[in-house]
Amino acid sequence: MTRKAAVTRKAAVTRKAAVTRKAAGLVLIAVLACLLPHQLNVYWVHVADVAVIYGILALGLALTMGAAGQVNLAQVAFFGVGAYGSAILTTHGWPFWVAALVALVAAGLVGLLVSIPALRVQSHYLGIVTLGLSLAFTNLVTNTALTGQADGLNSLVVPPLFGLNLSSDYVYYYVELAALALCLAWAAFVVHTRLGRRLRAMRDDPLAAASIGAEIPYLRITAFVLGAAFGGIAGILYAGLIRYVSPASFSLSSMFFVLAGFIIGGRFSLLGAVGGAVFLVLLREELSNYEAYAQILYGGLVVVIVVFAPTGLVGIVPSITKAIKRRTKAVRDSRSGASDEVQQTRLGAAPYQAVRLTNGGSSTGVADSSAALVVEHLTKRFRGLTALEDVDLLVPAGQIRGIVGPNGSGKTTLFNIISGIYTPTDGTTEVFGFRASRATSYRLARHGVARTFQNLRLFGRLTVRDNVLVALDQSRTVWAWRYFLWPFGVLHADATMRQDADELLSMYGLSDVADSLPGVLSYGSQRRVEIARAMARRPRILLLDEPAAGLNGQEMHQLAEIVRDVRASGVTVVLIEHNMGLVMSLCDQVTVLANGRVIADSTPEVVAYDEAVIAAYLGDSSDDNGSRPAQVNT
């Protein structure tokens, strides 16, 4: 067995073991959680009740911030809307569960409103805006008569539930536990199926996600609505437990508190988020006589986690075991005299098998005589710099076209305009007749444009299979209503996509590494994943930006095979390349850019020996200091 095969086999075995371990762990936690109240006195059961509520609140953060990457410092406001909503309505005589439902919907609507700034700003800007909106909420409820102002609303009703005595904290605990279990299950359902995958892809790389069709604005709205819904649920449970709501419970300190729990537990893990929040509530209660010290402790923990273990406590155990394994391997290697390879052995894709059959790609056959891409008078200026000047380009359907030129000639800018990342200053682009000049990336993806990136933009926290699955998902965001009303449809569709993904992965020789994260793959394999992902979209035109950069001879050969097969399946290919040898052997036609202008556009043989092209690469021949370049004879 080759070394690589052994490595992948071992990886598969390790993964199975990990899944079994995880399942066992979950069962254990569930059992312990059910048994817990019998070990505690009344006071601590109440604390446990509060802890579970904060766990659900943190779960909302895990969806908005952890899964979708949207900074959400308004989570405590959603908490408040849920709590105040049910409190106000029940105080006005509404039946509890009706009030709860209305409050939940209200929380979702507020989440939708708060998501609007996220369409315009992200990251720390969004942090400040959402923080400000949190303050606005607190200010509002502190001063409105309806919400009881600073005193809040008290003597709220006990929620009725099939005759159970929910005024008992013991009984309430089990109700909450059931709610938490449901919430966790549903959150996991979202995260591990198509919507969650899209959200995570958006988090990892919004640009790449858009290029494979993710409708970024709608996804951001969805992320906030999901987080708000969980916040609302937590709020409703809170009102039912404490039966007293006041602004103090929904202050900035509460926001930082649940944020800290979320980070400390593990921002990329649902269980981590819940566990972190629960842990902090228990910790704070334990140190209730030393409030300031408790604050120093959890504030300091946040800093330590962010610096040393950004994936939280949940991520520490795997890191430690990995580090130990690396150490023992290094010791073993040095003893056995194995070479100190500078790059660790990275997993690799299997050798690509050329397919040579049309694989039901695009609906247009190769004989289609329409133009795949028409670029006319395209100009792009940035502040003071003209990247492209009056560029014309016509790519017939089914061609393999090369775009070459020295550094800084505008090639990637051209791609960025065609794929919707930039808008042109002047001129137009058309893809299969569709006016593409000002369309967004995700709209262009729906019209059959797919691309790879010069600097590799894979979704780092998604497995290879998930990277491909995200691209296979051709649905619009609105399809997600099924998550609320018809989850079985989601599961069924996911299963179908998985089959398609496995086929695609096998075609590209990636089956063995399908469950690995892209980061452990060799550079050449990562490039192949990016191409497979782009092809999963079933595009009509594929843009490859320097696909051969960093590849060795064998990998480049395989790349050429892949490109030929892609074209044979009916897809037009345009590639930017520096390696003229590859371009010569692969491309039907070559366009040369220099200083933002087209200086040559012909077959590879003609272009390679064109004086202007040679001058562009080697330097201007305008000075006569020395002999003219000798005529090249092959």
Next chain:
Amino acid sequence: MTDGDTRLPGLDPAALVVEDLTVHYGGVQAVRGISFVVGAGESVGIIGANGAGKTSTLRGILGLIPRRAQTLSLGGEDLRRLAASQMVRRGIGYVPEGRHIFPGLPVEKNLLLGAYTRRWRGCADQLAEVYELFPVLKEMRTRLAGALSGGQQQMLAIGRALMAQPRLLVLDEPSMGLSPLLVNDIVSVLQRLHETGLSILLVEQNAKLTFATTTRCFVMDQGQIVKTGLATQLRDDPEVRRIYLGL
């Protein structure tokens, strides 16, 4: 071990010595163990196509990216353990790829910052020399550097590096993005500087510029030196073109 402050090039057996330099950058090995020497007062060029590892070589020498080397010394002084900010004190003037002038500061402030390691009061002579070499900078001395044209910014970047009175001037693709006329200006400036006895290490994609301003050249491809020779020899060598175009 020669005293680092010696400014008479004749006493240094060699100015810059590089032996077995390796650089890892962005997950790939950008430079795979190259060795070369820039003699005192010599003008040496490194040419090659995009991605050959030329810029990584320079940034590695200057300590701006992590590197390993058997030997890396200037005038006998070991550079390997020095922090990047100490390089200028040892006499290396750096003109980065893409100019990298300070766009929000006026031209004269940019130049003064070149002499950061010295007292600004005593810089009047250097400043006058730089203005004499680049009269256009004197005209624009109060303009913000970001408002200058590409060619003017290149002059500014070279002038800034000269302000510290370096022993070795290292330039990374000074001709990038410049029109042929401006490239000729760069050529004359570099020739003038060479005549003053300054050692020059020039990295360029533009082979013609390099042949006109250097005495010795190396051709790099995929992180290694694949060809060396006198500028006059390489100028007429068809293999150079083949390497560039990847044929």
Next chain:
Amino acid sequence: MQLFMQTLVGGIGFGAVYALVGMGFTIVYRTMGLVNFAHGQIAMIGAFLSATFFLDTKLPFAVAAIMSMAATAVVGLVIEGILRPLEARDFDLMLIGTLGFGVVLEAVATRIWGATGRAVPAPVDRPLQVFGIIIRTYDLVVIGVGAVAAVAVWVLLNRTKAGAAMQAVAMDRDAATSVGIRVGRSNAMAFALGAGLAALAGTLAAPLLYVTPSLGSSLGIKGFCAAILGGFGNINGAVIGGLAFGILDGFAAGHFQQYSDTVTFLVFAIAIMVRPTGILGELTVNRA
């Protein structure tokens, strides 16, 4: 008219405070690439130190202010060392990390000075009469001191070698290194400068607000809003944004009384959506 002028002057007064917070925050961001959400808590520490010097050691207000600025700058150097590892993290993590650190600072302040807080009387009390309109003198003091501080910062950044170095590092870290600037040292000084400005802001705000450990939160958030409103990363923007936010806040308080925060932050959210780059445009840091 009376009310309008009073509100305006009061708003500009608070605006000066927010501008100082925003300036310090922006200087740290521009030079170090660090988005420091604990900056408000640093201002709060400065406020407490001034209060202690002013009320307990009975030093004159100005002296107390200067000593507080110096002490806070020194504390800033220590804090910079602690926060330095965060510079390598992406902005989301930086935000959370510095928020966590802010919680720590707030708790430390609570331990040292207690949670109840102190009221600091204004050093000048008599109201001033300008064209028949009564204006609180202290507001003018705040505006005056703020203006002087802004000018001093300008001089430091544009007329000194250290200031040039700070600006150079902000514009191009690698180029700054290659001319011999020690980026680490320059950043530490920049942080100390930012901390000093924060302390001044906190000190000036002390007589206007109640000095409690939670003062840091409100000053901080409003200071950050000011910086973003004026144009994130733009020092002039921090000044303009501060004044704008202060005036917005002042008029919101005047017209909507207790609902002022709600209105202020809603207007801010809308303003940022309309123009995310802020009034003067943002100057992002190149974190290659």
